Amino acid sequence: MRNVSTIIDGKRVITKKPELLAPAGNLEKLKVAIMYGADAVFVGGKEFSLRSLASNFTLEDIKEAVEFANLYHAKIHVTCNIILHEENLEGIREYLKALDEIGVAAIIVADPYIMLLAKQLHLSLQVHVSTQLSSTNAEAIRFWQKQGLERVVLGREVDYQDLKAIMAETDIEVEYFIHGALCISYSGRCMLSNYYSRRDANRGGCSQSCRWYYDIYKGDRKINTDEDIPFSMSSKDLSLVDHIGELIELGVDSFKIEGRMKSLHYIATVVSTYRKLIDTYCADPDHFEYDPKYMTELNKAANRALTLGFYNQKPSQNDQLFNLRDEHPTQEFCMRVLHYNPVTQLAKIEQRNYFKLGDVVEFFSPDRDNFKMVVRELYNEDMEKIEVANHPMEVLYVKVEGLVKKDDMARKVGK
Amino acid sequence: MKYIVHLNDIEMIEPLIERQIAGVIVGTDHYSNGGIINSSIEQIRQIVAKINHRMHVYVLVNRLFHQHEIASLKVFLKDLMESDIDGVVFQDFGVLNIVQELQASYKMIYAPDTLNTNHQTMNSLSLLGVDAFMLAGQLHYDEVEAIVNHSQKPCIVPVHGVQYISCSRRELLTNYFSQINKSESSRYQDKIKIKVNNKEEYSYIYEDEAGTHIYTTNELCTLNLKIPGEYGYIETLYLDNDYILDVIDYYQNHFLEEELKTKYPEHNYDHGFLEDGTVYKIEDVRKREEHEKR
Numbered sequence: 001m002r003n004v005s006t007i008i009d010g011k012r013v014i015t016k017k018p019e020l021l022a023p024a025g026n027l028e029k030l031k032v033a034i035m036y037g038a039d040a041v042f043v044g045g046k047e048f049s050l051r052s053l054a055s056n057f058t059l060e061d062i063k064e065a066v067e068f069a070n071l072y073h074a075k076i077h078v079t080c081n082i083i084l085h086e087e088n089l090e091g092i093r094e095y096l097k098a099l100d101e102i103g104v105a106a107i108i109v110a111d112p113y114i115m116l117l118a119k120q121l122h123l124s125l126q127v128h129v130s131t132q133l134s135s136t137n138a139e140a141i142r143f144w145q146k147q148g149l150e151r152v153v154l155g156r157e158v159d160y161q162d163l164k165a166i167m168a169e170t171d172i173e174v175e176y177f178i179h180g181a182l183c184i185s186y187s188g189r190c191m192l193s194n195y196y197s198r199r200d201a202n203r204g205g206c207s208q209s210c211r212w213y214y215d216i217y218k219g220d221r222k223i224n225t226d227e228d229i230p231f232s233m234s235s236k237d238l239s240l241v242d243h244i245g246e247l248i249e250l251g252v253d254s255f256k257i258e259g260r261m262k263s264l265h266y267i268a269t270v271v272s273t274y275r276k277l278i279d280t281y282c283a284d285p286d287h288f289e290y291d292p293k294y295m296t297e298l299n300k301a302a303n304r305a306l307t308l309g310f311y312n313q314k315p316s317q318n319d320q321l322f323n324l325r326d327e328h329p330t331q332e333f334c335m336r337v338l339h340y341n342p343v344t345q346l347a348k349i350e351q352r353n354y355f356k357l358g359d360v361v362e363f364f365s366p367d368r369d370n371f372k373m374v375v376r377e378l379y380n381e382d383m384e385k386i387e388v389a390n391h392p393m394e395v396l397y398v399k400v401e402g403l404v405k406k407d408d409m410a411r412k413v414g415k
Numbered sequence: 416m417k418y419i420v421h422l423n424d425i426e427m428i429e430p431l432i433e434r435q436i437a438g439v440i441v442g443t444d445h446y447s448n449g450g451i452i453n454s455s456i457e458q459i460r461q462i463v464a465k466i467n468h469r470m471h472v473y474v475l476v477n478r479l480f481h482q483h484e485i486a487s488l489k490v491f492l493k494d495l496m497e498s499d500i501d502g503v504v505f506q507d508f509g510v511l512n513i514v515q516e517l518q519a520s521y522k523m524i525y526a527p528d529t530l531n532t533n534h535q536t537m538n539s540l541s542l543l544g545v546d547a548f549m550l551a552g553q554l555h556y557d558e559v560e561a562i563v564n565h566s567q568k569p570c571i572v573p574v575h576g577v578q579y580i581s582c583s584r585r586e587l588l589t590n591y592f593s594q595i596n597k598s599e600s601s602r603y604q605d606k607i608k609i610k611v612n613n614k615e616e617y618s619y620i621y622e623d624e625a626g627t628h629i630y631t632t633n634e635l636c637t638l639n640l641k642i643p644g645e646y647g648y649i650e651t652l653y654l655d656n657d658y659i660l661d662v663i664d665y666y667q668n669h670f671l672e673e674e675l676k677t678k679y680p681e682h683n684y685d686h687g688f689l690e691d692g693t694v695y696k697i698e699d700v701r702k703r704e705e706h707e708k709r
Contacts, residue, residue: 082695084533085554086561112543113536137482139509146512147543155479157584162482169482185583186479189506189529192581194553195618195631196611198693202529202553205695210581214609216591217617218599223607228595231609233587310584317590 001168002251005285014282018247019254021077021175022271025056029267030065030076035407036268036366037275040075041065042108044260047095048080048088050132050204059098066103075105079260081130083188083202084111093117100125108153110188110202119148126150128175132188132202136162138169145172153256156182156238159310164250173253178244179270179298180258182235182309184210192233210234211321234321236307241273241294243311245281264352265333268409269301272366297370300331300411332412334361338395340404346379347400353412356388360414363404371402372413416647418663419473419571423451423651427659428465434663437646438471440504445484446491447475448506448582448625451603451652456494463499471501477526478625479507479584489513495521504549506530515544522546524571528579529553534565541568549648552578555692556640563644574637575662576650578687580618580629587627588620606653608632619653636684638665638672658682 004016022038024030033041043065044056057065057078066076078099082088092114099107100123107125109115110132118127127149134155135141141152151173158166158176167174183190190201192209199205213230216223224231238258240247247255255278257270273294281288298306307319335349355361357375364370377399380386389396417437422428431439441462442450454462463472474495480488492513495503502522505511511523526549531537537548547569550559563570588601601607603621609629610617617632630652637647647666651659658679665675672684694700 083530084536086533086558089533089535111530111533111536113533113539116539116542133508134479135508137480137485137507137509139480139485139512140507141509143508143512157479158481165482184585184587185581189479189527190581191529191553191579192629194688194693195578195580196614196616198691199700200553200693200695202532203693203695205693205700209611213612215612216588216620217608217610218605223592223597223599224595228597230612231591233583235585315585315590317594320585320587320590320594322591322594 004249004251011284012286014248014285016251017278017282018252020271020274020278021254021256022267023257023260023262024267025260025262027057027061027064029264031068032264032407033267033271034069034072034074036272038074038271040077040105040254041069042077042079042260044079045095048082048092048114050079050081059102062099062104063102070103077106077108077128078104079108079130080114081108081110081132082204083132084113085203088203093121096121096123106151115144115147115149128153131155131177134186134188138166141166141170141172141174145170151175151253155187157186157310160243160246160312163252167250167252175254175256176247176252177238177258178240178247178255178274179238181237181304184233184235229322232320232322235309235315236305236319236321237302238309239295239298239302239306240308240311241277241298242290243308244274244277245285245288245290248278248281248285263333265409265411266301269364270298272364273297275366333409334389334412335398335410337404337406337408339406340400342403345399345401346397347404349396349398351389351391351394351396353392354388354390355412358415359412361410362413363400363402363408363410365405365408373401416574416642417645418647418649418666420649420659420663421451421651422462423654423659424656425452425462425465427656428462430660431663432466432469434660434667436470436663438473438501439466440473440475442475443491445624446478446488448477449579449628449630449652450475456491456498459495459500460498473502473504473524474500475504476510477504477506480509485509492519493517495519502546511544524549526571527551532558534562537562537566537568537570547571549573552635553688553693556689559689560643569646570644571646571648572642572644573635573687574642574647574649574666576634576654577619577630577632577652578635578650580631582626582628584626586622588622633683633685635687636672636675637686637689638670638675640686640689
């Protein structure tokens with residue numbers, strides 16, 4: 001077993017804290033992810049990356065991301081995880097060199113050609129095996145270790161017992177998904193999108209056909225009746241929030257949060273929740289008591305029901321979504337704090353979604369407890385009293401009696 | 416072109432040899448995805464003895480293996496060393512690692528269904544010990560041609576049969592039937608199909624101990640397409656013996672697709688992605704959506 005702790009002054013503390021790896025679909029989300037506690041952020045480039053529908057980063061964006069991350073001692077990983085076709089081969093060599101020169105810490109790669117090319121080029125950046133290769137055993141991990149790769153992102157089908165064995169049998173860095181959407185099929189091995197919508201899932205065009213409705217037939221007999229909910233292959237989203245302690249004890253090197261296409265609110269909420277949880281556990285693991293408030297917080301940003309995925313057992317019907325009505329909107333992200341004057345108690349804010357006088361909002365931050373308040377005073381930029389905030393990105397002032405600071409956020413939680 | 420056929424029945428061995436088939440792929444009881452005759456090591460040895468070097472025998476060890484399955488896998492791969500087989504068809508690099516550590520002499524054929532999509536990847540993997548490649552099913556004809564022309568190792572191109580769509584470790588049918596309180600069998604033999612709502616498009620779906628497998632019901636048919644390459648693969652899942660032998664005859668005698676259609680009007684054929692590639696860039700996705708609306 002990997003050694004993760006030491007005794008200091010008679011108390012065990014975790015010395016091998018896992019990296020908290022967050023997703024970001026644009027620079028704003030990336031900065032928030034880092035400010036809210038991510039040790040590293042993974043982003044997609046304009047080329048060679050899955051999630052073609054996400055905003056994705058130019059090389060200039062990635063450069064800015066690296067510079068920003070450096071200020072916080074955080075790292076930037078870039079996904080180069082498409083499965084290359086002949087038409088995609090051109091330019092990859094130059095792209096890898098450019099990422100390396102910018103100071104990207106790692107690339108996440110699914111195609112063996114890119115892996116080996118990156119090694120041949122003797123780049124400083126690390127090469128991580130993407131979950132798209134569905135690595136689910138120590139032998140596969142050792143294979144990639146022999147090729148000089150530094151980290152393997154495990155398949156999402158790896159359960160706790162197998163993970164424990166893998167951690168004991170290998171000595172390469174291991175990255176494990178702790179939160180986010182789950183593919184219903186083995187990653188990289190699903191052509192549902194390709195066949196049903198002619199969109200290539202392995203090059204970022206996934207149409208999520210697994211979440212569509214289907215009828216089932218045996219011969220000419222339709223098995224599902226009109227009264228039954230239709231067949232679907234949609235999974236609930238993963239959350240291992242109540243297993244973080246045991247994952248830290250295994251020595252997992254990186255905890256991955258999925259969701260490059262998710263909102264700023266999601267990034268801030270999920271990252272800060274796991275940050276606080278990891279830090280609390282590592283400070284005093286032997287006296288740690290799990291607090292359900294972490295799950296409560298995550299649920300505020302979840303738009304699907306949450307599941308443990310494969311963690312304890314093969315998923316049952318309770319881990320799937322058979323009715324899209326099970327998907328629900330997240331609580332509404334309504335403002336981001338730009339500045340706070342403790343004397344006047346006025347917060348200068350950027351409006352993100354509609355809110356009005358009388359709404360109950362909850363402020364949350366990277367490092368302090370949440371608090372709620374009723375919006376009682378609202379001003380426009382000219383300090384004229386207004387009743388509603390209904391222009392996205394408009395700069396306004398709100399009276400906030402609790403202490404807030406720049407980059408805190410608030411969500412609407414009631415009227 | 417030489418043909419490699421998925422062996423669906425022991426009784427097919429002699430007719431396949433008569434037709435000078437280059438090799439057969441043989442499914443196994445605990446190590447295959449999409450195997451038809453799921454053979455134990457003893458049955459594989461019997462098949463090898465029966466074939467007696469008149470065709471190559473490739474064993475399908477193409478699951479993605481989980482850590483608790485590795486000990487048994489190692490024993491199986493070692494047993495294969497004493498079984499006089501010609502090769503192993505795999506997709507998990509753990510299999511390649513074990514075989515290399517065992518120093519087994521059989522050939523390693525990388526067949527991940529969806530990932531062999533360019534020649535550079537395949538040439539890179541050649542350096543790491545892969546001896547041959549089964550091309551992905553989602554390739555355009557021009558891509559197949561480019562890969563075959565530039566690959567340093569033999570390529571096997573799917574030419575006929577139902578096509579792989581997806582594999583999940585989950586029991587998707589069992590879970591659904593539980594959800595709607597119905598008791599239905601979901602094995603391969605049940606020939607269950609799913610149909611996308613509002614589309615006349617069916618796919619086969621079944622479960623086994625590895626999870627849930629989905630295949631097209633339409634058969635890829637390339638009789639009219641002059642597929643490049645040395646080896647063509649005929650997938651026999653969901654097909655019966657007489658039909659399979661006819662299909663082989665049609666390919667070997669360069670018949671046309673129309674002739675097969677005339678004889679078997681109940682079968683549905685298409686050209687996979689060979690003439691109609693996929694899109695993935697957002698602008699191309701939007702263009703296709705607009706086109707479909709019209």
